[in-house]
Amino acid sequence: MPQSSQNPANQRGFAAPQVAFQPDVQPRREQPGFGQPRAQRERGGLIGKLHTCCEVFIILAMSEIEHPGFPANDASAHANLNAAELAALAIAIRQWASELGFSALTIGEAGVLPHMGEGLRRWLAAGCHGDMDYMVRHASVRIHPVELMPSVSRVISARMPYWPDAAPAAGVLGNGALAYVSRYALGRDYHKVVRARLQKLLERITRTVPVNARVFTDSAPVLEAEFAQRSGLGWRGKHTLLIARDPGPPSSSGSWFFIGEILIDLPLPVDAPVPNHCGRCTACLTACPTGAIIAPYQLDARRCISYLTIEHPGSIPEPLRPLIGNRIYGCDDCQLVCPWNRHAPQSVEKDFAVRNGLDCASLVSLFAWDEAEFLQRTAGSAIRRIGHERWLRNIAVALGNAPKSPEHLAALRARAGDASALVREHVHWALGRQGA
Numbered sequence: 001m002p003q004s005s006q007n008p009a010n011q012r013g014f015a016a017p018q019v020a021f022q023p024d025v026q027p028r029r030e031q032p033g034f035g036q037p038r039a040q041r042e043r044g045g046l047i048g049k050l051h052t053c054c055e056v057f058i059i060l061a062m063s064e065i066e067h068p069g070f071p072a073n074d075a076s077a078h079a080n081l082n083a084a085e086l087a088a089l090a091i092a093i094r095q096w097a098s099e100l101g102f103s104a105l106t107i108g109e110a111g112v113l114p115h116m117g118e119g120l121r122r123w124l125a126a127g128c129h130g131d132m133d134y135m136v137r138h139a140s141v142r143i144h145p146v147e148l149m150p151s152v153s154r155v156i157s158a159r160m161p162y163w164p165d166a167a168p169a170a171g172v173l174g175n176g177a178l179a180y181v182s183r184y185a186l187g188r189d190y191h192k193v194v195r196a197r198l199q200k201l202l203e204r205i206t207r208t209v210p211v212n213a214r215v216f217t218d219s220a221p222v223l224e225a226e227f228a229q230r231s232g233l234g235w236r237g238k239h240t241l242l243i244a245r246d247p248g249p250p251s252s253s254g255s256w257f258f259i260g261e262i263l264i265d266l267p268l269p270v271d272a273p274v275p276n277h278c279g280r281c282t283a284c285l286t287a288c289p290t291g292a293i294i295a296p297y298q299l300d301a302r303r304c305i306s307y308l309t310i311e312h313p314g315s316i317p318e319p320l321r322p323l324i325g326n327r328i329y330g331c332d333d334c335q336l337v338c339p340w341n342r343h344a345p346q347s348v349e350k351d352f353a354v355r356n357g358l359d360c361a362s363l364v365s366l367f368a369w370d371e372a373e374f375l376q377r378t379a380g381s382a383i384r385r386i387g388h389e390r391w392l393r394n395i396a397v398a399l400g401n402a403p404k405s406p407e408h409l410a411a412l413r414a415r416a417g418d419a420s421a422l423v424r425e426h427v428h429w430a431l432g433r434q435g436a
C-alpha cells in the first residue's frame with residue numbers, strides 16, 4: 001500500500017487520532033473551487049468583480065491572465081496580493097488541478113502542530129520504522145517543512161485516484177499460484193506521474209504570480225499524509241492511510257489515491273480539516289494478515305507486508321513469511337476491506353493502466369525473469385525500485401506459500417544456486433515448505 005502512493009510504509013504509523021477535528025460543514029463538492037469558478041481580471045487585478053448569474057459564479061480563467069503588476073522573477077511581488085485576490089487564486093488553483101487529473105486539492109498552514117512531532121517521535125522511539133533509518137535522520141525536516149524551504153507558508157495537497165481496470169483483487173489473492181501486486185504499482189511509477197502533474201500545476205501558478213515553491217510526492221521527508229489531513233484532503237483511517245468522503249456523482253471517495261504536495265510561499269486561504277468517519281469500524285485491523293495495525297491509527301512497519309516486500313532490504317523474518325501469502329509487492333488488504341472503498345472510482349489515467357499483465361501473472365512466470373527482463377519489463381514502474389534481488393526474494397516466499405506442485409518445486413530448484421545469498425536463503429525456506 002502506498003499513499004503517496006498513499007502509502008509507503010514510511011508515511012504511515014504515526015497518525016494522530018487525538019487531533020481535534022473541526023467539522024467541515026461543506027461537502028467537498030460544494031467547497032469553492034472544484035470544477036467551479038474561474039477568475040476574472042479587471043483593471044489588472046486578479047479578480048475585479050465576481051459576476052453572479054443564476055447563482056453561479058462566473059469568473060474568467062486566470063490561466064489567461066498575465067498580472068501586469070508583477071515584475072518577472074520577483075517572487076516577493078505576490079506580497080501585493082490582497083485577501084480577495086488570494087482567495088480567487090486558490091479557486092483557480094483548484095480548477096487547474098481538476099483539469100490536470102487531481103480529484104481534490106486543499107491548502108493548509110505549513111507551520112507545525114505539536115501532535116505531529118509527538119506522534120512521529122513516539123513511532124520512531126518504538127522502532128516501528130524498522131530499517132528505514134532515513135526516517136530518523138530526517139525526522140526534524142519531516143515535521144518542519146521550513147527546513148526544506150525557509151520561505152514556505154502553505155502546503156498545497158492534492159490527490160489523484162489510481163484504482164486501475166485490473167483482475168479482481170480477491171480472485172488473485174485467493175489463488176496461491178498467482179502473484180498479487182499492490183494495485184497502485186500496476187501501472188507507471190506514480191512518483192513520475194504525480195510529480196509531473198504537480199509541476200504543471202506549479203507552472204500555471206507561476207504564469208499568474210511569481211512564487212517560491214517546491215513540488216513533492218514521496219520524494220522528500222515531508223509528513224505528507226499529516227499535512228493533507230490537516231487541510232481536509234481526507235482523514236487518516238485506523239489503518240493510517242488517508243480516506244476521502246466525497247459526495248457524488250461522481251464520487252471520489254475512498255483511499256485509492258496518490259497524494260502529492262506543493263510547498264509554497266504564497267499565503268493562500270487555508271482549508272479546514274474534515275471529520276473522521278471510521279466510527280466503530282475495525283475491519284482493517286481484523287483483515288491485516290500480519291497484525292501490523294497494532295492499534296487503531298498505529299502501524300508497526302516491521303510487520304507490514306508493504307514494508308517487508310518493498311522497503312526492507314534483508315531477510316524477511318521467518319514467522320512472517322507464511323502470513324505474506326502470494327503478495328509479492330505491497331499489500332492492499334486493509335484498504336480492500338474498508339467500507340469507504342466500496343464505491344471508489346476507477347482511475348481514468350492511462351498511466352495507471354496495468355502493464356505486462358502484472359495484475360494476475362503466475363508466480364512461476366515472474367520467478368523466471370532474469371535481471372535484464374526484470375529491468376526491461378518494470379521500466380517506468382515503481383516496482384523497478386526494489387531491484388531484481390528483492391523481487392526474487394519476495395516471489396520465493398510466495399512460492400513457499402503456494403499450493404504444493406511439481407511446477408512450483410521446479411521453479412524453486414532452478415534458483416537454488418542463485419548468485420544472491422539472500423535469494424538462496426529464501427528459496428531454501430520455500431523448498432522446505434514445498435516438501436522438498
Ligand code: SF4
Pocket residue numbers: 001239287288289290291292293299303304305306330331332333334335
Ligand atoms: S493489511 Fe496490514 S500488512 Fe497489509 S498493507 Fe495494511 S497494514 Fe500493511
Ligand code: SF4
Pocket residue numbers: 237238239240243277278279280281282283284285334337338339340
Ligand atoms: S476499514 Fe474501517 S476502521 Fe479501517 S480505515 Fe476503513 S473505515 Fe476506518
